[in-house]
Amino acid sequence: MSKEAISRREALKIGALGTAGLAMLGATNATAATILEKDVKFDETYDVIVIGTGFAGLAAAAKASERGYKVLVIDKMGRIGGNSVINGGAFAVPNNADQKKFGIKDSKERFIKDCLKAGLGINHVELLETIADRANDTLEFAQKCGAKFKTGKKPSWFGGHSVPRTMITENMSGSGIIKPMTKFVEGLPGCKIMRRTKFDDFVMDDKDGVVGVTVRTGYRFNKKLLSDDAENTTGEKKVFRAKKGVILAAGGFSADKVYRKLQDPRIPEDSDTTNHSGATAGAMLKAFQIGAMPIHIGWIQQGPWASPDERGFGVAPLLTQQGLFKFGMAVDIRNGKRFMNELADRKTRADAEWKILRVDPKANPIAIGTYNTFDPQILPLVEKGLKTGVMKQYKTVEEAAAAYKIPVDALKASIKKYNAGVKAGKDEFGKPVKAFKGQGIEAKGPYYCVRLQPKPHHTMGGVKINTKAQVISGNTMKPIAGLYAAGEVTGGTHGASRLGSVAVTDCLTFGMIAGENI
Incomplete structure (x- = not known):
């Protein structure tokens, strides 16, 4: 097997089997499926590289840049925001000021209980606790970045929640967060966003830590192909160093017709999805190849x-x-x-x-x-x-x-x-x-x-992270050095099914945490 690439078929096997699949494919360690630092020449160097420009990616970039780091944010699509920009702009915030104004009693415990009920009890509670503890901080941060919400009114009541706790953006769209946050991020010193720049692989050091990425600039996504299909060879290959680490915020895979059907064969291949066409599994599969632990991959939520x-x-x-x-x-x-x-x-x-x-x-x-x-x-x-x-x-x-x-x-x-x-x-x-x-x-x-x-809407599964947004290795059960993740590309937070409006909370909160900790 080549160190530089892995075939789509092999990647699918790894995605389905998890890190155990590496041994079945002949890989003796994580680096056998990816690229080693000693074998490449870096074209550019940054402190932090963020993969994805949705809620999680932009929040991570903002926090890392505010710490004085030189940050690069990349996205394979020509438009910033991914699913976040077409999201409904609903943001669950337990114990928010508007709840108190209207006499709505809420608590951290109540929020977690609601999430566990929807998630069939298989949620990783420590992640829910983190979201509940930081939700109001996250709301303030989004507002600092320029997002405007319908404040001063009774919060909205979304399905599965036991009380109204959801804030809605003024334009009732995730673009009400993404557009001002993009402007905020681009205005930070040392922070750059590159569109049509596709993440292809991680660059590893000799200790199985992440030190950079390989990409293709000028990439042209073709929705008739899978984003990482070998047939799509558009773009110029580049290698970027990340001195502090990489933050994976590439989103879910509800638009990946092949991979989602492998996980849930009941989903028709031609089924429409609420997601943008670039919501595919490629970046997540690459994380599995370097040892990231897969969690809840088969749970795919459909919007009723x-x-x-x-x-x-x-x-x-x-x-x-x-x-x-x-x-x-x-x-x-x-x-x-x-x-x-x-x-x-x-x-x-x-x-x-x-x-x-x-x-x-x-x-x-x-x-x-x-x-x-x-x-x-x-x-x-x-x-x-x-x-x-x-x-x-x-x-x-x-x-x-x-x-x-x-x-x-x-x-x-x-x-x-x-x-x-x-x-x-x-x-x-x-x-x-x-x-x-x-x-x-x-x-x-x-x-x-x-x-x-019902349409495929949110993929519950992804890489396992801890409360510091560090990606956990399935081989060592410890954090993979230099790799953080946030948002829908992670698994465990929502269990079997996510409550409506908690995605924004999850993505922004753990995006912030990744940027704060990297």
Whole structure:
């Protein structure tokens, strides 16, 4: 096997098997699968190199640069931000000032309990504790970088959380954090961002520590190929030294059709994803090759609020999560009945939807409600949803039922039953309707509907880190010298399924921690 490269097929084996796969492929130690310092000539030298320009990468770069380090941030794509820039801008902050202002009781313990429930108890609790302890610091840091949130208002209530604790950016998008943070980072002395610069491999010293990276500048991502496919040879090869270390913040792999299907064969190869096209597994696989411990790789979360009537993330997640799911209801079109708690954790809801779709792939459930079922802060998106066609408007229940071939009498009965539960403060599926002060679906239209289709959204698994964001070796169970990681490329924090709005908290917090500790 060449020291300079490893084939895609071999990489997939390593990704699936973890570091144990190295021995099966004939590698006797970590450096056998990568590049050694003694064999290269460095083209440029930095103190810190960050791979990825999302929440985690930019936060790490900012903190490292503020310490006086010369920092290089690289991204294989032509646009900064990855998934973070198309994220919904929702940021879970336990014990935040707005909760206290509105008398909402929260605690570190409550936050962790909520995360453990969604994660089926397999979360690495020390990471959750770190997030809970630093969340308010993280919010202040994001604001320092120029991010603006809808402060002074009651926090949003996301599925699976036991209380409202989520802050929303003013533009209801992750770009509300990424754009000002990019400007902040680029304004720091000694900090540089290079786009279309693809990370190819780690450069190791003779003690299995990370001392640099090999990259290709001028890289052109081709979404028809995998990002690290041998067929994509675009770009000029360069080698960069990182005197203090490398921070891996390359994100998840929900758009990697080959690798995600290896982990969960139930995901159709042509399945749409909420992720940007560059969300592939290549950088994570390279970390596995040098000994990083893989954690929870097979747990892939699907967004239950997504729709088949738009590509990618779109506007449906906001129209459903903070609208039709919150105050309206979801219906099985085959029988006109509700089938889930619309504010349960994501896995519970996605599983409920798949239970229908695996029987009849064309029987997409719908979310339905009236104008009063939209949170005031997302009302501007209603017209956008109608314009794009991801949401439909009907004058009457009869008209809505006819459009989706729903038994009309059953649909009317379901609405009546749901409203009665809201009024009584007790829902048959356990939805926390008591907190909604008697708001239900109005008897008078118009009625708004969105078809539902779970899409791969967040990959729970990745490299194992400790509370200092150091990557842990599966060979020694100790930190790999010079390698830190943060964000979705890491595993363990969220267990089997992540709670909505905790990704921003996780990515920004551990990005900060990586920059503080490297």
